Amino acid sequence: MKNSLPKLEPVTSEWMFKIINDFNLQESLFETYNSPINIHDLPSFGANIKEYQDILSTYKFKSRIFFARKANKFQNLIQAAVENGIGIDTASLQELQQCLELNVDPTKLISTAAIKNTKLLEVAIKNQVLLVIDNKDELDQVAQIAEKLNIQALIGIRISGFEYEGKKLMSRFGFDIDQVNDLMVSYFNEDDKHLFKIAGFHFHLDGYSTAQRGEALHQTLDLVALLKNHFPLSFIDIGGGILMNYLKHQNEWNAFKEELKEAVLEKRDAITYNNDGLGFTNRNGVIEGQLATYPYYNENSKASFLKEILDVANAENKTVYQRLETLDIELRLEPGRSLLNQVGITSARVAHRKIDARGNHLIGLEMNMSQLKSSSADFLLDPFATFKxxxxxxxxxxxYFTGAYCLERDVLLKRKIELPQLPEIGDTITFVNTAGYMMHFFETEAHLFERAKNLSISENKEHFTVDDFKEE
Ligand SMILES: Cc1ncc(COP(=O)(O)O)c(C=O)c1O
Incomplete structure (x- = not known):
């Protein structure tokens, strides 16, 4: 049976190799900060922001970018976002409070938290931070708090349920678009003017379809036009979900999917732990299901993805960008993952090597599954080993790389990885492009393991020393 392993070479940046190729530097970093460590390159974050700013500046409509903070917890990114001229989309009371404590101008903050308790609503209203409202209970509480504090609340309304190809795009978030007109008329009348300033509409779609986003924008623009005379709205916020590309080669991506299916059908050796199909299953010799991972290879990403949304035309052949210009509506974006492209790496030390009963080499790393985990079925990028x-x-x-939790499933990557040599204790493994959701999103302190230290570098140097890495 075929046993060679498919490769998935990641897109990388020069700064990463200045660390990966320097064993002594990594050893000093581990001595200082323990294993694992997350390292962030702030200039790469700035470059991603600029890519969006550059494309947006080619249009005549107004626009604003808010970094979706939930994608990464590292505090140093907040200042970096502000310094690069963008705002912050906060998703919890704690994220909001942290930004306020760091003296971020409240006009640069929004709250899209899925759950907004009274405290969050109070903090936002007191500081005049725009609240993106998800439901009527939130609206009622906002009204009560605004009345009590005698401060007009700044709000946007989250919408969902857009019609696409004859079907509704269902979501647990926001108000159904068909109810928004009634909601506006019943809630935002003359008597309540002192309570709310409704400034715009918001949506965030699941998945990565530019056509769906373009269609949702048109339907929201229709609503804005319909309500124009009663409610002069100023923005539409399209949330995040802008694709990014992680992999260098399309052929490797395609080959990987084919090899995975072959393995699931037992026509070749397993390429994943326990022959996990990552979404594919074998039903009587036929593959069923879909690959349940992020679409790691994409030709269309960031600026080109955004342009494709803006070019979607409606039945009158008017594009999104033309209508944003005509209606004088500001486009708002909340990218998280795509602003973190090439921004982070996660490195860990090898603690042990062993061979299991099936003959698999298991490399135990000083880290756990929560420190490299997203909602995706696996992180499909080849890691890098540094040997003393x-x-x-x-x-x-x-x-296979195994982690420190007492769970059989603490296998850090489900993929089997080929390394040029067997690592020794103290050698290091680096996972690249982990800043967006991978390093923090599910991080826990089970077994009392300390959370990984987060470090940043802020300039490009020929050689880094430990002093170049800043903690938060
Ligand atoms: C409301 C909202 N805005 C922004 C984002 C960020 O999306 P992404 O990181 O895919 O750009 C999310 C992600 O879930 C979201 O729910």
């Missing part, structure tokens, strides 16, 4: 004693005559070895 590289051996050019060594034989490649296929391994």
């Amino acid at each position: 004693n590289p051996d050019s005559n060594a034989k490649p070895v296929a391994v």
Whole structure:
């Protein structure tokens, strides 16, 4: 049976290799900050912001970008976002309070928290932070708090349920678009003017369809036009979900999917732990299901993805960008993942090596599954190993990386990975492009493990020393 492993070479940046290729630097970082560590390159974050700013500046409509903070918890990114001229989309009371404590101008903050308790609503209203309202209970509480504090609340309304190809795009979030007109008329009348200033509409769609986003924008623009004489709205916020690309080669991506299916059908050796199909299943010799991972390879990403949304035309052949201009509506974006492209790496030390009863090499790393985990079924990027004693005559070895939790499933990558040699205790493994959701989103302190330290570098240097890495 075929046993060679498909590769998935990631897109990388020069700064990463200045760390990956320097074993001594990594060893000093681990001595200082323990394993694992997350390292963030702030200039790469700035470059991503600029890519959006550059494309948006080619249009005549107004626009604003808010960094979706939930994608990464590292505090140093907040200042970096503000310094690069964008705002912050906060998703909890704590995220909001942290931004306020860091003296971020409240006009640069919004709250899209899925759950907004009274305290959050009070803090936002007191500080004049725009609240994106999800439901009537929130609206009623906002009205009560605004009345009590005698402060007009600044709000946007979250919408969902857009019609696409004859079907509704269902969501647990927001008000159904068909009810928004009635809601506006019943809630935002003359008597309540002192309570609310309704400034715009918001949506965030699941998945990565530009056509759906374009269609949702048209339907929201229709609503804005319909309500124009009674409610002069100023923005539409389209949330995040702008694709990014993680992989260098489309052919590797396609080959990987084919090999995975072959493995699930038992026509080749497993390429994943326990022959996990990552969404594919074998039903009587036929593949069923879909790959349940992020679409790691994309030709269309960031600026080109955004342009594709703006170019979607309606039945009158008017594009989104033309209508934004005509109606003088500001386009707002809340990218998270795509602003973190090439921004982060996660490195961990090898703690042990072993061979299990099936003959698999298991490499135990000083980290756990919560420190490299997203909602995706696996993180499909080849990691990099740094050896204290590289051996050019060594034989490649296929391994799985295992973590520190007492769970059978604490296998850090489900994919089997080929390394140029068997690592030794103290050698290091680096996972690249982990800043967006991977390093923080599910991080826990189970077993009392400390959370990984987060460090940033803020300039490009020929050689880094430990002093170049800043904690929050
Ligand atoms: C309301 C909202 N805005 C922004 C984002 C950020 O999306 P992404 O990181 O995919 O750009 C999300 C992600 O879930 C979201 O729910």
